[in-house]
Amino acid sequence: MSDTAVFAAGGVVWRMVEGRLLVLLIHRTAYVDVTLPKGKVDPGETLAETAVREIFEETGIRVSLGVPVGVSRYRMPNKRQKIVHYWAAEASDEAIRDSAFVPNKEIAGLEWVSPRKALSRLSYPVDIEILENFLKLVGDGILSTFPIVVLRHGKAVSRDDWKGADAARPLTDRGVKQAAAAVGPLRAFGVRKIISSGAVRCVATVTPLAAALGKRITREPGLSQDAWEAGDAQVRAVVGKRVRTRKPAVLCSHGPVLPDILAELALATGTLRGSYLGSASALEVGAFSVVHLSATNPGSGIVMIETHEPKV
Structure with missing residues (x-):
């Protein structure tokens, strides 16, 4: 047996x-x-x-x-x-x-x-x-919560194999499969607002989710890798707005930007920083972390973080 x-x-x-x-x-x-x-x-x-x-x-x-x-x-x-x-x-x-x-x-x-x-x-x-x-x-006063999901884009064509602008790099076949496979898990957490870096690989990652929900994708230049590398990222403004609205949302961005997103979520909610933030932001392509916040008092700190690996 x-x-x-x-x-x-x-x-x-x-x-x-x-x-x-x-x-x-x-x-x-x-x-x-x-x-x-x-x-x-x-x-x-x-x-x-x-x-x-x-x-x-x-x-x-x-x-x-x-x-x-x-x-x-x-x-x-x-x-x-x-x-x-x-x-x-x-x-x-x-x-x-x-x-x-x-x-x-x-x-x-x-x-x-x-x-x-x-x-x-x-x-x-x-x-x-x-x-x-x-x-x-x-x-502990935690009952009604809402999630902010931090999603790393799916597998993209490598920089070495791409001759155009970095922001135009498309997903590979595996990345396309990861984008499709993420729809079910993201819907399970009630995601309703879809916010993405304007890079092709990020937008393509959340396109199947947007189609399934009948929602539009909000392209946010402040979450792009180009802006981050130029020192022009607007992560604080994006994260602050999501915390204030208290609505389930997904933020799709790039590996180098994810630590800043998690750090700003901690700052916006009065949460003590720790190694758990690094773990939650060290995502492989197609993976995501769900940051749970109190719907009645989001400033009371991050309730919990869980990380989900891609199915493909």
């Missing part, structure tokens, strides 16, 4: 009703248990995509992911290890109204309960631990 781990993802789905925090529990039919929504990764999916898909399939509720709230590990009856990644995920009133959930052979029902009741009703200690992680954030 293979000892290869099985990966899955899910979420702590929450909503506010008349000022009260409620979380969503799943009553499963076959297992006669109470759990958090989750499911196995499908081939070609990232964990973030899996979490959004599984929450929708089990509850009918479309969500965008908030902050990560932990990873559970346990042995299944066949002795293989199961590793489940969880995110917080707010269920909007509109998403709940749009849910077409009906009891089925897998899910007997859904239940919105207070966190205290949820802790007493969950069937498994690993789920209780995940909910407790979520409640620690709530206790």
Whole structure:
């Protein structure tokens, strides 16, 4: 029997009703248990995509992911290890109204309960631990968040192989595939605003996302490598505006510019600088870091940063 781990993802789905925090529990039919929504990764999916898909399939509720709230590990009856990644995920009133959930052979029902009741009703200690992680954030005053995603462009034709202007360098075939593959993971975090360096390789990286969302790309010269090399980059102004608007956004730029973007995000939110900023900005082509900020008080500091590698 293979000892290869099985990966899955899910979420702590929450909503506010008349000022009260409620979380969503799943009553499963076959297992006669109470759990958090989750499911196995499908081939070609990232964990973030899996979490959004599984929450929708089990509850009918479309969500965008908030902050990560932990990873559970346990042995299944066949002795293989199961590793489940969880995110917080707010269920909007509109998403709940749009849910077409009906009891089925897998899910007997859904239940919105207070966190205290949820802790007493969950069937498994690993789920209780995940909910407790979520409640620690709530206790720290962090509930509603928004992401600013820092994306490095996909693989481009090298400078040595390109005779034209650097800003005109196109993506390679691999870069085109990376751009397409990034759409699902970026949508999982609810990105709505797309801001890019004007360089061809950056614009091409976010073009599939813009098409999928039906959004236009805002070309920002202040994020370009040419401006950065000339000392004319306007990273502070771009980042400051994104923090003030408190809307989910992606900033697509270049390797040398990324450390400045992360540093300005720390500065704009009153966050202590540390080595974690370097790790979050040292992205390979096609990778991105999700910077989670408090929607009610973004100046309280970066809540969390997670980095996602390209699928191709």
